[in-house]
Amino acid sequence: MINVAVIGAIKQGKSTLINTILDYKINNKTGKYPEVAAIVKESGSTTQTPAPYSNPLLEGIVVWDMPGIDGFCHKMDEYLDKFEINSDKFDFFVVVISGEITTDAGHLIRELYKREMPFYLVRTHVDETIRKGQRLRKEERDVFNGVRDELHQQLHLLGQSFEPINGSVNIKYELYLVDGLERDRYDMKKLLEDIKNDLP
Template sequence: MAEQSSVVYSTLTDEDEKSFETIFNKRGVTGLYEYSRRKLDSWLNVSLNIAVTGGSGKGKSSFINAILNLKVDDEGAAFTDVKETTLERKRYEHPANKNIVFWDLPGVGTKHFKQEDYLNKVKLNEYDFFILVSSERFSENDCWLAEEIRKMDKRFFFVRTKVDNDINAEKRSRKKNRRTPETILDLIRSDCKECLNNLGFPESHVFLVDNLSPYLFDFDRLSKQLIEDAPKRKRETLLFSIKGYACQVINEKKKHLEKRIPLISLGSAVVPISAAVPIPGLGLSVDFAVIISEITFYREQFGLTDDDIKDTAEFLGLREEELKEEFGIGTFLQKCTRKGIITLCLQAAYSANSAEISKYTIIPLLLGSIANGMISYRTTSYCLTTMLEDIYKVSVKISEKMSSDIVETPLD
């Protein structure tokens, strides 16, 4: 009996269908292949400049390292020290995408950077949006800068760092009747909002973070907000470049990754003979390398690379083997192998459901004259859709586990 699947398949957008038809009529299958590859990589070619500013010692450099997923001794990491280190603006490129740049700006209101010449010195008009960092109350200088940013009709976010210090201080200051971490966080957030409200910012976003533990507190919520508020044409660039463990970010990543599948499947259907790999027993070829590359991309996006798995196990206090067993990670890792992908291709060939993959797209018209083109398209689409769904489900389970573990952060 043919295998039935509950997986929902992605189809091409109307815009892509029109583009494919035009390109096919002008340049044939070669043009289709080249267009699909360019389209897939287009997010890497969009520049995004994010400014991080605040007073001396507030945690700007540490914040940049956290959001770039870097340790201070990693190549390309921001230098941190106990004394003032930011005397000029410094650029830090995202390790996975050099077109995303976080700029560490000097704080406003110092003897070197007074309000009257600050805007010109740090080239404020060059950034897409701004992150204002403080480790205590936000100052009048912070709010003056936010007002200048608002005049330019750009987005800004207030980030309160070092909240772990406030929580740990509770242990040192009280022997009994200690407040819970949730109570302390609520007090900090309320204090920040009251401070900003008094300075004229009633609707400001406030995010509480620990730069050394980006799993905790509001870091994921901040990631989600940054993605949502990014300029529309730059949203996917930030989404695919930034780490995010919250379910909202994971869901958004899945939506955008699904849009890639028809493009990759088309590329596999018209791939040059030299790049195609025969699938034993099917008499067809697919672009095996691009399937493996895309699955690797899924693992990177959902935090399931080998290094990510190791870090997650450590955070949850589990051995890697325990983590893999508890969340079924071993199952999809087996599918990620050459043997596993070939097995998926065989499943696709005999799946009645796979015939529906391209039923409502223009693909049959474009590939009807290409030997095995439609079969390769459906096979690739089935493999990637199945793998994306498996990896997504594991990622959601881990996210929910991590969220439940950090809701109750105990005070010893």
């Protein structure tokens, strides 16, 4: 059994991403997800405790919606300890952002690095960023690559403030740019394939 922890601030698209990973779709008639799917709220998450989700058709994977990291900042170690986010309980970690790497997200990445816990960094809402770029007459591919390059640069600059482990700073991550609702656009397909490859 693979346990995946999905971590991030509120209103980053975590629940929508979880439903897409588990292949839960919005019903065209009701406009809602199935009752067993992760709860998506326009006002942001109110999750107070880790919530596990699974799909009987996708054996071997449980995706956990973790409480928001908002406000923990320099106390991110307390957040990870409080919710038992560690390599003994979870097989891998998905850090969700919807724009640039915020202060809270930066402290989360720092703490994952210190604990030598590799993670997937998923940048949601890239479709909205592309639409904004197109209104400025930018090409979709240029906007997409620009977002990717900027995040790699932010992680590089962030890593310069980290203490070396075994003589070097090596942030172990994979970066994906996605539209949370679409399984076949941008990097979502690769994200799903990589998760599938991690299944037992």
